[in-house]
Amino acid sequence: MMSNTNSSITHSKILDTKTLPLLFENIKKVFGQNIKGPVSQREREYKATLKPGFMFDVAKFLNLRGVKKLAAIQAWESEKNIDIAYHFISQIGKENLDTKITIIAFLPKNKREIGSIHKLYQNALQFEKEIASDFRVVFK
Numbered sequence: 001m002m003s004n005t006n007s008s009i010t011h012s013k014i015l016d017t018k019t020l021p022l023l024f025e026n027i028k029k030v031f032g033q034n035i036k037g038p039v040s041q042r043e044r045e046y047k048a049t050l051k052p053g054f055m056f057d058v059a060k061f062l063n064l065r066g067v068k069k070l071a072a073i074q075a076w077e078s079e080k081n082i083d084i085a086y087h088f089i090s091q092i093g094k095e096n097l098d099t100k101i102t103i104i105a106f107l108p109k110n111k112r113e114i115g116s117i118h119k120l121y122q123n124a125l126q127f128e129k130e131i132a133s134d135f136r137v138v139f140k
Helices: 022-034 052-064 124-135
Strands: 040-042 045-050 069-077 081-092 097-108
Touching (some): 022 052, 022 081, 045 052, 052 081, 052 097
Antiparallel strands (some): 040 045, 069 081, 081 097
């Protein structure tokens, strides 16, 4: 395994929307205020946070633009929320290398509901069942 000491690879950085791949520029344009946090990047990894009511819409947006692989959905409990991270894999950029796209939704503990994406990504159903069981989240 090769070791890489380039700090730009190991640390996330906030990106200006002008430096984002077209897919993320369009997510910011289409969902605007509903993408809550800044988009950050590591090498071949992009991450954004989202209001939970828009998860299905963002998943559909990604699916229609060729993002066909859902690698995982994971959840954890923070002080105020249930955080759910959706990890997609797509080939973006000039090199068409696999790139991880993570969208994180923060569910208030008193409102544990989010739209299911299993109609778009069939393997989401198993992840959603486990999260529903472990964290009492309702996938609508």
